[in-house]
Amino acid sequence: MSANVESERGFRDILGAEAESLERLVAAARNHFERYGYRPIILPVVEPTDLFARGVGATTDIVEKEMFFVSDGHTHADQLGDLCLRPEGTASAVRAYIDQGFDKSDPLQKFYYSGPMFRNERPQKGRYRQFHQIGAELFGAALPAADAEVIAMLRTYLESVVSAGRFTLRLNSLGCAVCRPEYVRRLKTFLAANRDALCEDCRRRIETNPLRVLDCKNESCRAILREAPHLTDSWCEACKSHFDSLLQRLKTRKVDAEWDQWLVRGLDYYTRTVFEVTAEGLGAQNAVAAGGRYDGLVELLGGVPTPALGFAIGVERLALVTGANSVAPRPKIFLASTSETTRTTAEQWADTLRRELPAVGTSVEVWTDLGGQGLKRQLQQAGKLGCAFTLILGDREVSEGKVILRDMKKSTQEDIELSIESLMRRLRERLGL
DSSP: OOOOOOOOTTOOOOOHHHHHHHHHHHHHHHHHHHTTTOEEOOOOSEEEHHHHIIIIITTSHHHHHOOEEEOOSSOOTTSOOSEEEOSOSHHHHHHHHHHTTHHHHOOOEEEEEEEEEEOOSOOBTTBOSEEEEEEEEEESOOSHHHHHHHHHHHHHHHHHHSOTTSEEEEEEEOOOTTTHHHHHHHHHHHHHHTGGGSOHHHHHHHHHOGGGGGGOOOHHHHHHHTTSOOGGGGOOHHHHHHHHHHHHHHHHTTOOOEEOTTOOOSOTTOEEEEEEEEETTSTTOOEEEEEEEOTTHHHHTTSOOOOEEEEEEEHHHHHHHHOTTOOOOOOEEEEEESSHHHHHHHHHHHHHHHHHOEETTEEOEEEEOOSOOOHHHHHHHHHHHTOSEEEEEOHHHHHTTEEEEEETTTTEEEEEESSHHHHHHHHHHHHTO
16 A cells, blocks of 8 residues: 655645634635725736845845745756745735736725745744735825725724734834935944844844844844844934824824834835734744835836835734634534435425525535435434534425424424425524524
8 A cells, every 4th residue: 555645844734613714814804805995816826036036035034045946847956946936925916016007007006815825934833834824905005094094904804803902013114215224324333343242144134134133033132132223213204204194193093003113024125114913822923914015116026116015914823813713603404304205305495595594604504415324324414513403304294294303402303394485484593593
């Protein structure tokens, strides 16, 4: 016998209650975002590697360490692939925005998307090599009112699926192309003076990506960084005004947010506003959502200069906070039959019940016998499925113009009239629909 083929480390099957929980988080996001005027966009899983090297940043961890490259049939084993599995959604959304010509014809666009992303990193709690994100991107809006609306949309969505008090929203401003270079110069001077006390990654980033040093989780580095120059001291008047207005608008909207002067995020494309939502109980990797403004990315990828901002939510991490098995069970009904004639009736009635018995927030789950089992086995199957009620269509009962409705939890039963109308009326009463 051949050995089983197992899934690759960091890739997994998701099924049962957890799969239902993830799907419902995505469905809730879709319904919520569309109230703000967002529309779906379906992005390809495979993209040009250069899209992320240019957009996310060639010196970021994502591009340097975490890409899954895809062979195009011409790439040698010792070369980076020209294609890759997408590690995030924003750069792809920007590419699509430019490809469709929106930057030239109709700049104001709102998109949302969901699906798998891929990063070759060490798997840990809530963090996998294939993971799922819900993302939203707003193009063509430069005012702080846009930042406030995007953050409020994220916050109200999370409040709809997460218990109150379970998460914290932090935000900061990274400045702009006018004022950030001066801060980077000051930061590099400080880091160079403390180079020997920094970890290997931080020493390497002094020249390639000094802002990423501020995001280091190494305790010895964090102790040194407490003395680093503050980004806020280098803000130009326009960036200061933008951030002050954002804080005021969030306060007006009653959105609680903490100003974290060390929050920088790990992607090169961010400008001005950045934000992150963290949750309890996830350990060191506790972010469930993050985003910010990326006003230069459309131009960097070849489009007309266009202000833009967005965010992404880690679906698996959010499910850990909400509870992967917290899906409310659907009401289940089993239609048992004892002959070919009654089986045909059961199948017809089952289709009618599936159409006509909606429940709040979900649907009634209706089962019939598909294996040609006897009545005893069908009742056992109904019990195993956790059905609330079983309708028994027996030949004798049908000949008498009635059927049996059995309460599976109470082990009681009653006769009802042989008609789908009578059955639906009684089920609505018993299910409280």
